[in-house]
Amino acid sequence: DAGITQSPRYKITETGRQVTLMCHQTWSHSYMFWYRQDLGHGLRLIYYSAAADITDKGEVPDGYVVSRSKTENFPLTLESATRSQTSVYFCASGQGNTIYFGEGSWLTVV
Amino acid sequence: GQQLNQSPQSMFIQEGEDVSMNCTSSSIFNTWLWYKQDPGEGPVLLIALYKAGELTSNGRLTAQFGITRKDSFLNISASIPSDVGIYFCAGQPSNTGKLIFGQGTTLQVKP
Numbered sequence: 001d002a003g004i005t006q007s008p009r010y011k012i013t014e015t016g017r018q019v020t021l022m023c024h025q026t027w028s029h030s031y032m033f034w035y036r037q038d039l040g041h042g043l044r045l046i047y048y049s050a051a052a053d054i055t056d057k058g059e060v061p062d063g064y065v066v067s068r069s070k071t072e073n074f075p076l077t078l079e080s081a082t083r084s085q086t087s088v089y090f091c092a093s094g095q096g097n098t099i100y101f102g103e104g105s106w107l108t109v110v
Numbered sequence: 111g112q113q114l115n116q117s118p119q120s121m122f123i124q125e126g127e128d129v130s131m132n133c134t135s136s137s138i139f140n141t142w143l144w145y146k147q148d149p150g151e152g153p154v155l156l157i158a159l160y161k162a163g164e165l166t167s168n169g170r171l172t173a174q175f176g177i178t179r180k181d182s183f184l185n186i187s188a189s190i191p192s193d194v195g196i197y198f199c200a201g202q203p204s205n206t207g208k209l210i211f212g213q214g215t216t217l218q219v220k221p
């Protein structure tokens with residue numbers, strides 16, 4: 001029972017590089033989300049998706065791109081990474097009113 | 111935008127004591143969720159509340175959905191060392207699936 005998995009779990013990249021964080025869920029949940037967690041800011045929503053091919057911006061979408069060609073996958077791409085995007089990224093999925101989180105991806109931009 | 115105020119920000123208690131934390135909002139929510147996050151892990155869902163006035167328990171945890179739909183509280187009875195972590199409230203303002211999170215309550219339990 002894999003649930004929701006994120007990869008990579010840990011990544012160090014250089015400023016200006018493109019980085020993609022993967023998220024995969026096995027529940028066939030309609031909704032999927034990307035949050036970032038930073039000290040002093042809690043969890044902030046970057047993007048979310050209500051279904052395949054439907055995505056929408058959250059609180060902090062600038063500098064990020066998402067896609068959802070399949071229900072089970074929701075990759076998050078940083079097209080040109082900046083140091084301010086150093087953070088812990090959490091993917092989540094949900095159906096109805098309940099949302100479950102992955103274990104997180106620690107990204108450091110140097 | 112909508113904000114949740116979660117308090118207290120941190121608590122340091124003795125093992126065996128009861129704990130209470132709460133969240134308030136300036137707007138109405140349809141759902142309240144409580145999560146716990148251990149170091150290096152993602153938030154884990156503890157309790158979900160779907161109706162105003164609802165009181166739900168999960169072991170030593172009890173949570174309530176406020177009558178006004180603008181607040182919720184979480185109680186932990188007889189705390190133990192493994193209760194240590196960060197507790198987040200989250201509110202869902204509509205059926206979009208989006209969650210708004212509180213800033214978290216850091217709980218430390220002294221054996």
